[in-house]
Amino acid sequence: MRSDMGKLKIGGKSRAVSTKSSDAESPSDTIPDDEPDSVFATLRSFYNSQLSSSNSTDPLLTPSGGFNYSSPSSLARIMSLYTGRGGYGKKDQARTTPMRESADPSEGLRVLDTSSDTEAIERMRNQGWISTASIAQQAEQKHPSRFVDDLRPTQVLLRTKRSKRCRICRHILVKPEAKVQSTRFRIRLVALNYIPTISLKPLQPAPSTQLPLIDLNALPPLRASQFLLTLKNPLFDPVKITLATPSHTPGRPSHKVTILCPQFDIGPHMDQWDEALGDPKSRRSSKMFNLSKVEYAGGDGGKIAEAGKVWEKGRNWTTVVVEVVCADVTESEETxxxxxxxxxxxxxxxDWEAEVEREEDAGGGKGEERKEKRELAYWAVVGIGKVGRLDGFV
Incomplete structure (x- = not known):
């Protein structure tokens, strides 16, 4: 992928690539002037071969032909290539052959051409400012690029995999796998494992009241509609929930909202084995609130929502009633x-009390269990539906 991107310019134009044969060198196999990487690679290969041929028995030479610059005597060995004196106290040291410089473009020689500046000025004069690369574009390039046509595609930078810890308890929240090619997580604790699951469905009026059913795609304006808000506890501790909402929704139009029971308790979550081994009464109450089941209010012997009382309660979930009076939506607001x-x-x-891990006492035994009060608060937006026009209900 990287090699394919390096062969392209902006616009899909392929750039010139040198095809140098390993057996013989021809005058036509020259490195283009606009390829700094190829020029540097050829120049480096040339000087490595010169260093190896000048003093092939030098122990400081690496297998690639370069010097081991971490050694303190490397500078003296490099100077010995030109002076023939190694500086080790040996006056009769053999003089080595000085290495030569590159002589032609096939060896990496790049002669400065002053006419390129004149061509660049003339190009800017003819094509204008739009053909010139911006400062941000030039900063992303590996080599200086003055014009847009000289830009090269840049590859996406690799990102380091990092683990995240909680600032309070220092527990690991996210820990990805160490493999570079893997996008999976060894540990991933999402917020849904700690905050209650919120679900909502309409509380339909009883058929005996002869009122139309609530349609979520066309809610009746200027009339009270009741909805069942259910919260399910994912924690293994009982929690106390406090709900609050503005009396009128922000923005235009403004709808009136009332939560009939803003404070209630939710039981703890249990494992499947604990639930199966429990009594039948707890198993019946542990069923999750069914969203597909239609609930009716009022009528002959029907259940009526009361302020300060929950509608229904299970083992780890509780349902309360929310009353909404939708405002009339004008034509401009609807569009x-x-x-x-x-x-x-x-x-x-x-609000809940969580058990804290036991601390060892002075004798090395386990200490007493203690509970710690914890609190978590957040805002959530619950979508209900769309408000219909008033003329459709008259």
Whole structure:
């Protein structure tokens, strides 16, 4: 991928590539002037061969032909290539043959051409500012590129895999695998493992009341509609929930919202084995609130939502009633982007007591268990549906 990108210019034009044969060198096999990488590679190969031929028995020479610059005597050995004196106290040391410089383009020689500046000025004069590369584009390039046509595609930089810890308890939240080619996580604790799951469905009026059913795609304006808000606890500790919402939704139009029971408790979550071995009553109450089941309120002998009381409660979930009075949506608000969408901001606060790990006492035994009060608060936006026009309900 990287080699293929290096062969292209902006616009898909392929750049010139040198085809030098290993058996023989021809005058036509020259390195283009606009290829600094090829020129540097050829020049480096030439000087490595010169260093090896000048003093092939030097122990400081590496297998690639370069010098081991980490040795303190490397500078003296390099100077001995030109002076013939190694500086080791030996006056009768053999003089080595000085290595020569590159003599032609096939050896990496690059002669300065002053006419290139004149051509660049003339090109800028004819093509204008639009053909010149910006400072940001030049900063992303490996080599200086004055014009847009000289830019090379840049590859995406690799990113380091990092682990994330909680700032309070220092527990590992995210830990990816060490393999470079793997995108999987060894540890990934998402927020859904700690915050309650929120679900909502309409509370339909009883058929005996002869009121139309609530349609989430066309909510009735200027009339109270009730919804069932269910929160499911994912923690293994009972929690106390406090809900809060503005009396009127922000923005235009403004809808009136009321939570009939803003404070309630939710039981702890249990493993499947604990649930299966429990009593039948707890197993029946542990079933999750069914969103597909239609709930009715009012009518003859029907259940009526009351302020301060929960609608229904299970082992690790609780349902409360939210009453909404939708405002009349004007034509201009309906044509605006999401102007007829009803969304309720809800502030959720959790309080619970979590068990703290036992600390060893002075005798080396386990200490007493203790609980620590914890609190978690966050904002959530609950989408309900779309508000219909008033003329459609008259």
């Amino acid at each position: 605006a982007e999401d102007g007829d969408v009803l969304e309720i901001p809800v502030f959720v606060r959790m």
